[in-house]
Amino acid sequence: MNETRRMTHIGAGTIARFALSGLAASIGLAASIPSTHAAGTANATAASAPDARPTVVLQRVPVAGTDREMGMGIAEFPPNAAKPRHRASGPEVAYILEGEVTVQVDGQPDQVVHAGESYRMPANVVHVTKAGPAGAKVLATWAWVPGKPFNVNVPK
Numbered sequence: 001m002n003e004t005r006r007m008t009h010i011g012a013g014t015i016a017r018f019a020l021s022g023l024a025a026s027i028g029l030a031a032s033i034p035s036t037h038a039a040g041t042a043n044a045t046a047a048s049a050p051d052a053r054p055t056v057v058l059q060r061v062p063v064a065g066t067d068r069e070m071g072m073g074i075a076e077f078p079p080n081a082a083k084p085r086h087r088a089s090g091p092e093v094a095y096i097l098e099g100e101v102t103v104q105v106d107g108q109p110d111q112v113v114h115a116g117e118s119y120r121m122p123a124n125v126v127h128v129t130k131a132g133p134a135g136a137k138v139l140a141t142w143a144w145v146p147g148k149p150f151n152v153n154v155p156k
Contacts, residue, residue, distance in 0.1 A: 049130065052081040055140060068143045075138040077101065077131030085128045086151045090143040092121040099136030104128040126154045 055073040062069050068090065075083075077099070094101075095118040103111045103119060105127045112132075113119050121127060144150045 050078050050081045052077045052083045052129070052131070060146075063143065067145050069146050070141065070143055072139070072141045075136075075140050077129075077136040077138070079133050079135045080131060081135065082128055082130035083151075084153050085126060085156060086153045087124050087126045088121065088142065089145070089148060089150050089152065090123050092140060092142045094119055094121070094141070095139045097137040097139055099134045100132040101136045101138060102130045102132065104130065 053076045055075040057071060057073040059072045060069050074097075075094075094113075096113050096115050098115050100112055100114045103113060103121070105111075105125060111119065115136075142150065
């Protein structure tokens with residue numbers, strides 16, 4: 001497989017990107033697993049933008065020797081849809097399967113991440129994720145403590 005490395009690390013002012021051709025096709029059927037990740041979908045970014053859909057959870061597995069669990073899911077964004085301004089209690093890694101998302105972090109320039117690229121978000125970084133005009137489909141992974149809130153809305 002031909003690889004192009006481009007990863008976005010968001011936080012502490014540094015950005016890098018990671019792209020991997022062909023990954024989207026290899027997991028295309030996984031989105032049909034019916035489970036949702038507990039995440040707020042109320043739109044806090046703009047009154048005219050639609051809400052992003054809840055993340056469909058594909059897998060959850062315990063992290064041995066810790067109180068944490070890893071999760072993996074698919075987040076679908078209609079055109080221009082946004083997740084609310086929030087922070088996640090654990091780290092996240094996301095790969096853009098289709099479309100593009102703009103990741104907005106307070107005090108940093110907006111970062112546009114396109115299909116075939118990924119980004120990572122450290123725990124507790126307040127951010128907004130918004131799809132572009134064609135919408136977006138994102139494969140997301142995260143670590144969290146089961147039973148505790150993962151995404152916590154943060155008013156402006």
